[in-house]
Amino acid sequence: MINTIQVWQELGFSFDAVSTGFIVSEKQAKIAAEFCRKQKENGSMVFADPIMGDEGKLYNGITEKTISYMREIVKVSDYIVPNYTEAVYLAGAEYQEGGMDEKGVDELIESLLSIGAKSVVVTSALVNQKEAVIVYDASKKQRHILPFVSIPVRFPGTGDIFSSVFMGSILAGQGIVESAQKSMDVVKAMIEKNKDNRDKFKGIPVESFLGVLDSEET
Structure with a gap:
């Protein structure tokens, strides 16, 4: 470092x-x-x-x-x-x-x-x-x-997704409440779309669901 x-x-x-x-x-x-x-x-x-x-x-x-x-x-x-x-x-x-x-x-x-x-x-x-x-x-x-x-499934890395979306939203000029809510909505939408995946230990393939960031769900 x-x-x-x-x-x-x-x-x-x-x-x-x-x-x-x-x-x-x-x-x-x-x-x-x-x-x-x-x-x-x-x-x-x-x-x-x-x-x-x-x-x-x-x-x-x-x-x-x-x-x-x-x-x-x-x-x-x-x-x-x-x-x-x-x-x-x-x-x-x-x-x-x-x-x-x-x-x-x-x-x-x-x-x-x-x-x-x-x-x-x-x-x-x-x-x-x-x-x-x-x-x-x-x-x-x-x-x-x-x-x-919450959706009753667990994926590693959802906290990282939350933090990343939150930071991006703040840097884009959104308020803290709006940024936190968007982060919550994005994480929930990504979990919902992946909840039936058999291997949960690999986390969420974020790159396949970037559209969630701009969807009506968020």
Whole structure:
């Protein structure tokens, strides 16, 4: 990573936006945090998808130090897109197996803001016993809860699709709520079109369904 960044600097590369994802070590997290900080100073928009865990547990290899460095990335990010598990670990809060009420949502958002988060999108949440995506718009200081009904199949990589569509929509000038809703609609449409695939472990062949991005379903 250090060598790659050095080459970018030597070539004078600049970026409209930077997006972080899965980071495999504390060293990488530290390098990414510093890179995002410098890019932010140069005017780049920073998006962070702090991939660390799911269903209340951290992935193998993720440590408390990694979480602390992820918080450094959060501080310099314009938008963070954690799932509920990741949001809880970033906030130092307790994972609620049965979900949250709206007071719990507000407390989680406040905890994320206290570590330096700005605009926030929390996926895979359970609010008042309903599946939802939580959105906090820093520019308006407004919180939104976007409910959804999940399709009972699981594909790897749907979080990456969500984050990518979200970033693209924001960069295209859409608001955070509209961007989150579009991301939800795209992911749902792609899952619906692939739910009968026998091999779910290969994920969704995104390149075959790019038309979903502009379809009436989204």
